[in-house]
Every structure is written in structure tokens, then in C-alpha cells.
Amino acid sequence: MRLPLLLLAWALLSVGGTALAQSGADGATAEPAEPAVAAEVVATTELDAEVAEVAGPAGTERATPCPRWRRRLAPVVSLLAGPVVHGAGALTGCHRLAGRRLGLTQAAGLGALIVGGGGLVITGASRKTIAPFTYFAISGIGLFMFSWVADLYAAISDGQARGRPGPNTAYELNVGYRQVHDPQFDHDAFAHVGFGAWLGQQRLFAEVDVALDTDTQRGRFGIARRLLGGTGRGSSLELELASTWQRFGADGFATLTGELSFAGRLDLADFAPALVGSFVEGSLGIGLQMVGYQATGGGVGEEAHALLLTRLGYGVYLGETGEVVLSYDHRRDGLEGGLSTESVGAGNIGFLDLRGRGWFPGAPRWGVEGSITVGSAWIVGASILHRGSLDR
Amino acid sequence: MKRFLPWAVLVAACLRPSEGHVELDDEVGREMAAGSTLTIDGGLGAVRSLEAAAGTVWSASPVLAVDLVPGATPFTLEVRNLPADAELVVDGVTVAPSATPRPTVKVWTLDAGGRLRIAPPDSDTPGPHRVAVLSDIQSAVDEVQDIFGRMNQDPTIRFVVSTGDLTDNGTFDELTRIQDELELLDVPLYSTVGNHEVPGPENWHELFGPFSSYFEYRGIAYSLVDSSNATVDPTELASLRTWVDAHEGETHLFLTHVPIFDYAGLRSGSFRSRNEAARLVNVLAEGDVDALFFGHVHSYYAYGLGGIDAYISGGGGAIEEELDGIGRHYLAVDLDPAVGIEGVQMVRVD
Numbered sequence: 001m002r003l004p005l006l007l008l009a010w011a012l013l014s015v016g017g018t019a020l021a022q023s024g025a026d027g028a029t030a031e032p033a034e035p036a037v038a039a040e041v042v043a044t045t046e047l048d049a050e051v052a053e054v055a056g057p058a059g060t061e062r063a064t065p066c067p068r069w070r071r072r073l074a075p076v077v078s079l080l081a082g083p084v085v086h087g088a089g090a091l092t093g094c095h096r097l098a099g100r101r102l103g104l105t106q107a108a109g110l111g112a113l114i115v116g117g118g119g120l121v122i123t124g125a126s127r128k129t130i131a132p133f134t135y136f137a138i139s140g141i142g143l144f145m146f147s148w149v150a151d152l153y154a155a156i157s158d159g160q161a162r163g164r165p166g167p168n169t170a171y172e173l174n175v176g177y178r179q180v181h182d183p184q185f186d187h188d189a190f191a192h193v194g195f196g197a198w199l200g201q202q203r204l205f206a207e208v209d210v211a212l213d214t215d216t217q218r219g220r221f222g223i224a225r226r227l228l229g230g231t232g233r234g235s236s237l238e239l240e241l242a243s244t245w246q247r248f249g250a251d252g253f254a255t256l257t258g259e260l261s262f263a264g265r266l267d268l269a270d271f272a273p274a275l276v277g278s279f280v281e282g283s284l285g286i287g288l289q290m291v292g293y294q295a296t297g298g299g300v301g302e303e304a305h306a307l308l309l310t311r312l313g314y315g316v317y318l319g320e321t322g323e324v325v326l327s328y329d330h331r332r333d334g335l336e337g338g339l340s341t342e343s344v345g346a347g348n349i350g351f352l353d354l355r356g357r358g359w360f361p362g363a364p365r366w367g368v369e370g371s372i373t374v375g376s377a378w379i380v381g382a383s384i385l386h387r388g389s390l391d392r
Numbered sequence: 393m394k395r396f397l398p399w400a401v402l403v404a405a406c407l408r409p410s411e412g413h414v415e416l417d418d419e420v421g422r423e424m425a426a427g428s429t430l431t432i433d434g435g436l437g438a439v440r441s442l443e444a445a446a447g448t449v450w451s452a453s454p455v456l457a458v459d460l461v462p463g464a465t466p467f468t469l470e471v472r473n474l475p476a477d478a479e480l481v482v483d484g485v486t487v488a489p490s491a492t493p494r495p496t497v498k499v500w501t502l503d504a505g506g507r508l509r510i511a512p513p514d515s516d517t518p519g520p521h522r523v524a525v526l527s528d529i530q531s532a533v534d535e536v537q538d539i540f541g542r543m544n545q546d547p548t549i550r551f552v553v554s555t556g557d558l559t560d561n562g563t564f565d566e567l568t569r570i571q572d573e574l575e576l577l578d579v580p581l582y583s584t585v586g587n588h589e590v591p592g593p594e595n596w597h598e599l600f601g602p603f604s605s606y607f608e609y610r611g612i613a614y615s616l617v618d619s620s621n622a623t624v625d626p627t628e629l630a631s632l633r634t635w636v637d638a639h640e641g642e643t644h645l646f647l648t649h650v651p652i653f654d655y656a657g658l659r660s661g662s663f664r665s666r667n668e669a670a671r672l673v674n675v676l677a678e679g680d681v682d683a684l685f686f687g688h689v690h691s692y693y694a695y696g697l698g699g700i701d702a703y704i705s706g707g708g709g710a711i712e713e714e715l716d717g718i719g720r721h722y723l724a725v726d727l728d729p730a731v732g733i734e735g736v737q738m739v740r741v742d
Contacts, residue, residue: 121711122714123713123714123715124690124691124711124712124713124714125659125661125689125713126713126714126715126716127655127656127658127659127713127716128715128716129715130656130658130659131658134658134659181407182407183407183408183626184623184626184629184665184667184668184671185667185668185671246667248667248670248671251667251670251671251674252671252674252675252678253667253670253671253673253674255666255667255670286658288657289657289666291670291673293670293673293674293677293698293699294674294678295674295675295677295678295698295699296677296698296699298699302698302699303696303697303698304657305653305654305657305666306656306657306658307657307658307660308657308658308659308660332660332663332664332665332666333666333667334667335667337664337665337666337667337668338622338664338665339406339664340406340407340409340621340622340623340664341409341621342409342590342621344587344588344590344591345587346409346587346590346620346621346622346650346664347587347621347622347650347660347661347662347663347664347688348622348660348661349664374406375664375665376407376623376664376665376668377407377665378407
């Protein structure tokens with residue numbers, strides 16, 4: 001069973017690589033996107049004329065001039081027709097490669113959703129097949145949603161976005177505050193400290209949340225090995241091993257979770273130049289949560305519950321100094337819990353997270369991060385960031 | 393400020409999706425109409441109709457204590473979903489039923505109101521008895537009759553308890569239909585609400601009564617708790633704490649629809665927050681609850697949570713979990729206050 005999951009993870013996270021290879025077959029080059037987009041920017045900004053110039057014989061998806069009216073119509077088409085035909089906005093804006101690939105991604109998403117959802121229904125959510133079918137279903141929804149949002153992004157940005165992945169640095173420190181609103185628990189205020197460091201292809205990370213008003217603490221640490229991609233914040237694939245510890249002293253329990261997952265980011269400039277400045281993230285994995293209860297005194301490890309891990313996100317680079325990511329995470333074992341739906345789907349949904357970070361242009365080693373997380377609790381966070389030198 | 397109000401309401405609804413159920417439970421079992429007043433202790437029933445000289449109740453417990461002030465006499469009281477041997481006692485006098493159209497339906501004609509107790513004569517005497525657990529009928533309402541028939545063959549079953557999902561969507565018609573089918577049972581069925589009843593909470597309130605309930609029968613405590621939104625509302629949790637604390641050391645069964653933790657963690661057909669789940673298990677373990685019964689997953693699993701025996705049983709006929717060899721079933725649970733739980737047996741129907 002592990003092999004198909006690995007392949008699925010690979011497929012999800014390497015759509016762009018596949019697409020890039022295809023573009024070579026189509027006659028376009030597989031050059032890094034940046035020069036190509038730069039050429040396109042020149043082409044459109046130089047012209048006040050009715051028609052944008054062809055960006056170049058290679059390295060861009062616009063092979064023919066694109067009338068201004070089409071570029072202006074693209075966002076409208078994306079909004080109206082895009083929900084049904086993903087890529088319609090990009091195609092209207094003459095981004096044929098993006099349009100075609102987004103359409104294919106939509107089809108792949110629907111296919112995965114049918115396989116996953118159908119499998120769940122046919123097997124009655126059998127525990128023996130739940131993992132692959134759930135992975136397929138969530139990945140299908142993710143691909144479907146991604147192709148929809150990306151089409152809107154392509155139509156609006158018209159390939160002109162200037163956001164680029166920034167560098168990773170030797171280390172990064174995150175100190176902040178988390179305001180938690182959870183009617184189930186008394187904790188409200190948390191102090192947060194996070195730390196990450198690169199050691200070659202390995203990334204070490206740790207974070208701690210300590211409640212300031214109750215006896216609740218949470219810690220997480222882990223190591224990730226980069227399997228594909230450089231050490232920057234562009235396209236990459238990592239194998240991540242992590243552990244999370246929680247203690248709810250006033251509520252009489254503690255948990256310890258171990259997890260293994262593949263996590264990756266795809267810089268969408270690698271998928272289609274029109275999507276430059278945006279990216280998708282995803283992870284697939286598995287975990288084991290151990291629980292101990294004060295009432296029984298058995299300690300953590302008293303009982304164990306498996307955990308299926310899936311996360312999907314779509315983000316936008318803010319220049320080279322920041323980024324914003326909206327993600328869905330299927331796990332329900334954290335402070336945020338899982339969303340409520342007041343429907344027959346209650347209990348089967350994870351949480352949403354909107355997170356942005358940016359570095360000060362005048363003091364590039366200092367930055368800020370803000371987040372809003374919505375599950376069975378709301379968490380609003382703000383942090384100050386500090387990082388190592390940028391000469392890596 | 394007003395423009396933020398809808399958002400505030402939405403946020404609150406997201407975080408406490410079952411708060412409305414708790415509010416409805418505050419009102420259940422009380423009715424005033426046409427000069428009559430009928431109040432059921434603990435909200436353990438739905439007052440289906442009330443007129444000056446007649447009233448109809450759907451019982452949510454084998455033992456009812458009722459305050460009745462009739463608008464006119466003689467007053468005809470019909471109570472549905474009762475044990476066959478239930479008696480009505482008013483001011484120490486047992487009133488013979490004027491009609492018993494079904495074993496679980498009784499009609500009494502009363503010359504005056506007062507404090508009524510409706511229960512089997514042995515209900516306060518601790519002693520061994522058997523109950524059945526049946527959940528997750530959903531769309532299989534046309535096939536549930538053979539399950540009821542199988543239960544009727546076992547005269548030792550005193551009543552059925554359910555964790556919900558008796559219907560597919562909780563519509564008024566669906567709930568009415570399953571109540572009609574329940575009249576084929578020779579014993580009553582007491583249920584909390586499942587996630588498939590969530591779309592129509594008002595219908596459940598009107599037809600079945602409480603979302604959460606607590607009753608005692610022959611020395612055994614039964615807590616049926618609403619987890620239809622994969623959470624137990626904080627107000628409901630406070631009630632549960634009092635029930636649990638009151639019976640620490642005694643035999644106590646806890647029933648709720650959604651498993652606190654799913655046997656199969658990867659599937660996680662369970663609470664929306666694992667931290668809330670762990671906290672609830674700790675509360676139940678602190679109170680020495682003897683067994684946990686869940687539905688929602690359409691199979692059968694026996695495992696343990698916090699040292700408490702836990703059972704998932706969703707064998708009422710809803711889409712079955714495949715590859716497990718279980719199929720439709722119910723549980724027969726033998727109880728003895730002196731011993732605790734004597735045994736839990738899966739009874740296959742297919």
C-alpha cells in the first residue's frame with residue numbers, strides 16, 4: 001500500500017515537473033520561468049498599443065499577439081466560466097499553456113475525486129482501504145480547487161506578477177503570540193517560539209506554545225530532508241519526520257504524536273509562466289498519536305490512534321520578501337481541531353489556515369508573520385521573525 | 393457594528409454547532425395549551441399534543457415523572473414508546489390503562505391531574521436485565537422490520553437504546569415513518585440524535601424529544617449524549633459531569649453517536665477535535681463509566697478508551713462497511729448492578 005501512496009504524493013507534488021517536460025515536447029523550452037516572464041513583462045509594458053507583442057519564440061506560452069480586450073475579459077471569464085471550465089480565464093487571456101494545463105489538472109482532480117470518493121462509498125469507508133481512497137479524494141478536491149483558483153490568478157495577474165521565491169537562510173527564529181478562542185477549553189493566550197535551521201540538505205525545526213492562562217503546553221520538533229529542489233523557498237520535495245507533544249494539565253490528558261510525511265512546494269512558474277508569483281503546497285503522510293489520561297494514570301502511551309495526514313495550500317509570493325498561503329489541513333489533533341459543518345459530514349473535516357509573512361526591505365533579516373486558523377477553535381497569531389544572513 | 397454581527401453569529405455557530413440543540417433541550421417535555429399543563433421531569437419526552445382533555449407523549453425513558461394539570465376532566469393521556477408492563481401511578485394509586493393498542497402504547501383516562509409516575513413496577517429495584525443497542529438505520533427503513541422481528545423473539549430485552557441515525561435526513565416524514573415502524577417492536581427504543589438527524593433538529597425535538605437524556609433503570613444509569621456534530625457542547629458536557637459524578641462507582645452506560653475516537657484512526661470517523669475527545673474520555677474515566685457505545689461507523693468494533701470498554705455498533709442497515717464480514721446486527725447487553733456489565737453479544741440479523 002505504501003508504493004501507491006508514494007506515487008500519489010509524487011504525482012501531486014511534481015505536476016509542474018511533468019508539465020515542464022511536456023512543454024519541451026511541445027516545442028517550448030524548459031528554461032527557468034523568470035527570464036521568460038521577464039520577456040513577457042517587457043512585451044506588455046512597452047506597448048500602449050491595442051495588441052501586446054509576442055513575448056518571444058521560446059520560453060513563454062503566448063505564441064500569438066493577445067488583444068487587450070481579451071486580457072481585460074479574462075478575469076470576467078474566469079469568474080463566470082472558470083468554476084466550470086478551469087483554465088477558461090487563462091485561455092481568454094491568451095495563456096494557452098496555462099489554460100490547457102489547468103484544464104488537465106481539473107480533469108485529474110475530478111478523476112482522483114471520483115476514484116477516492118467512489119471508493120469510499122463502495123467500500124463503506126472500510127478501514128482496510130480508507131487511507132488510499134481518502135488520499136485520492138482529498139487530492140482530487142485539492143487539484144480541482146487549485147486549478148480553479150490558479151485560473152483566476154492567471155487571468156488577473158496576466159503573467160505580470162513580480163513575486164519570486166525568496167531564499168532560505170541558515171536559521172530562522174519566530175517569537176510571537178497566539179490568541180485562541182475555543183469554547184471547549186479555558187486556554188486563550190499562548191506564547192509561541194519557533195526555530196528552524198538548515199544543515200546541508202537537512203532542515204531542523206522546533207516550536208513551542210505555552211498557555212499563559214492555563215496549564216496547557218504544546219511542543220513540536222522534527223527533521224526534514226530535501227529530496228528535490230534547492231534550499232530556497234521555490235519548488236521542492238521533502239521527507240519530514242516530526243513529533244508533537246501536548247499537555248492539558250487542567251483537563252487531565254497528554255498526547256504524543258509521531259509522524260512521517262512527504263511535503264512539497266511547487267512554484268507555479270514551473271507549471272506555466274502565466275502563474276508566476278504563485279505556488280502550491282502539499283503533504284501526505286501518516287502518524288501515530290499516543291494518549292495518556294490523568295484518570296487512569298497510565299501515562300502517554302496508554303493507547304494509540306493512527307492519524308492520516310494531508311495538507312494542501314495555495315500561495316502567492318509578495319515580491320521577494322514575503323508570501324501568503326491559504327491551506328487546508330486534514331488533521332484534527334492540534335489546538336485548532338477540525339471544522340464543524342452541522343451536516344452529515346461532521347467530524348470528517350480538518351482546518352483552514354491563512355498565513356502571511358514578510359521581511360522588512362530596510363532590515364531584511366527581520367520580518368513579521370500573521371496567521372488565522374479556523375477549525376473547532378479560532379487561532380489568531382502574530383510573530384516577529386529573525387533570520388540568518390542572506391548570502392546562502 | 394451591525395455589519396459585524398452576522399459574522400460574529402457565524403463564528404459562534406461554527407464553534408458551538410450543537411448549542412441550538414441544548415437550547416431546544418431546555419424547552420423539551422413542557423407544554424401549556426387549552427388550560428392544560430404537562431411537564432415531564434428531565435425533559436424525558438416530547439409532548440406531541442395537548443388539549444383541554446387529552447394529551448399525547450412520546451417517551452424518551454422507561455421511567456417518567458409527570459406533572460399534569462388538566463384543563464378538563466376526564467383527561468385522556470396517551471403515552472407512546474413505553475415498556476409493555478409500564479404502570480401509571482398517581483398519588484399512590486395505580487390507574488389501569490383504558491386502552492393498549494400496542495405493547496409500547498398505553499392510554500389512560502384520568503379523573504384528575506397531579507404527580508404521575510409512569511414506569512414498570514420493578515424499575516426502582518436494582519436487578520439484572522438485558523437491553524439491546526441498535527443504531528444507523530438511515531435509508532434502510534424498509535428492511536429494519538426483520539431486525540425488530542429478531543428482537544421480538546428475545547423476551548429478555550427490556551428496551552432498546554440507540555445512538556441515532558434512525559433516518560437519512562431527519563425530515564419530519566422520515567422521523568414519523570420510523571416511529572410508525574417502531575410500533576412493530578414489542579419494546580420501546582430510546583435514542584440520542586445522529587449526524588443524519590442534524591439537518592432537521594426541530595423535527596427531532598418535536599417528535600422524539602431530547603437530544604441528550606439521562607435516566608436510571610433497575611440500578612443502571614444511562615447517559616445518551618448528543619454528538620451529532622462530532623462534538624459535545626460545553627453546556628451538555630457540564631450536564632454529563634453531574635450525571636457521571638452522581639454515579640461514580642455504580643454501573644453507568646454512556647451512549648453517543650460519533651465515536652470519541654474511531655477504532656480506525658486513519659478513518660477518524662470521530663470527534664472534530666482529538667483534544668476534546670481525549671478530555672471527554674478522561675471525564676468518563678474519572679467517573680468510572682462502565683461502557684461506551686457509539687454508532688456512526690457501520691460495522692462492529694470492540695476496543696477500549698481510557699480503560700473503559702468501548703463498542704462501535706452501526707448495524708441498523710445503513711451502507712455497510714465492506715471487507716469486515718459484519719453486516720446488519722444489534723448488540724444484546726446483559727447488565728447486573730451487582731456485577732456491572734455481564735456481557736455484550738453481537739446478534740447478526742442477516
